[in-house]
Amino acid sequence: MRMKRPLPTQYLTPEDLVILLRLPSVETVYQWRRKGIGPRGFRVGRHLRFDPEDVRAWVESLMEGAA
Numbered sequence: 001m002r003m004k005r006p007l008p009t010q011y012l013t014p015e016d017l018v019i020l021l022r023l024p025s026v027e028t029v030y031q032w033r034r035k036g037i038g039p040r041g042f043r044v045g046r047h048l049r050f051d052p053e054d055v056r057a058w059v060e061s062l063m064e065g066a067a
Contacts, residue, residue: 009052010052011044011049011050011051011052012049012050012051012052012055013047013048013049013050014026014029014030014048014050016050017029017039017050017055020055021059029048030048033048038058039054039055039057039058039059040054040058041054
């Protein structure tokens with residue numbers, strides 16, 4: 001059984017995704033969004049946010065596809 005790491009309980013920013021996923025830059029997150037290939041996000045005014053559970057589900061879908 002695989003242990004799941006806890007995610008923050010608050011909504012995540014693009015900068016949080018860069019840190020959590022060790023991405024090269026915030027621009028990567030925005031490119032994923034434009035291409036429709038990243039985790040589901042939503043806008044709060046002009047700010048982009050991500051639900052931690054949506055990010056988890058997205059990562060798990062990538063892992064299933066890689067198996």
